[in-house]
Amino acid sequence: MSLYENIEIIRERVNKAAIKANRDPIDIKLLAVTKTRSIETIEEALSNNIEFIGENKVQEAEDKIPLLEGKFKEFHFIGHLQSNKISKLMKLKPTLIHSIDKYSTANKLNNYLKQNLLTQDVLIEVNTSDEVNKFGIHPDETVKLIKAISQLENIKVKGLMTISMFTHNEKIIRGSFIKLGKLFNEIKVAEIPDVEMKYLSMGMTNDFEIAIEEGANIIRLGTAIFGARNY
Secondary structure, X not given: OOHXXXXXXXXXXXXXXXXXXXOOHHHOEEEEEOOOOOHHHHHHHHOOOOOEEEEOOHHHHHHHHHHHOOOOOEEEEOOXXXXXXXXXXXXXXXXXXXXXXXXXXXXXXXXXXXXXXXXXXXXXXXXXXOOOOOOOEOHHHHHHHHHHHOOOOOEEEEEEEOOOOOOOOHHHHHHHXXXXXXXXXXXXXXXXXXXXXXXXXXXXXXXHHHHHHOOOOEEEEOHHHHOOOOO
């Protein structure tokens, strides 16, 4: 199946899931995860109505983003951010960083931003599946972290992100997304100064329809768009 056909099928599935949840499909951002994909493949996706791209690794993003400049609407960084890669990532001008889960990283990012007269929108990554080998702050610690980060003048918290457990058990997946949705609403109601709960980033190739039903407005799809990865 062609890339164009894959994208059309995904759009149709997004529409159906949104309508089922009484939501407007236009409110859901489809982020194409371009990890391991060639420049030519990404360009083909961009010429077929893909506007938003996401990379997991700073080094890989450094190789690609400059060559794609002007062809995408937004570049999102969705992988774990190491402090020593902050300056390299910021040179690529990410619209949104999905993966802040430590105050120390946020503080170092803020220092860089301050020195360079920049601001940066971020999401807080939450570990909603209690997996020890997974990044993300524990749900119970999230509000405390957000309150601390909200004091950093050059960082703007814009929402939450999670990765559900990789399983075929829909109950477990949905539980993970419900947990993040509840947390999202709690923080919204708390009205923490300089914090805007705008984005709920959850859902990947195997579970994006469930994520949409539970309120996701950014879904991160790689395999569904590009096919299986060839490492």
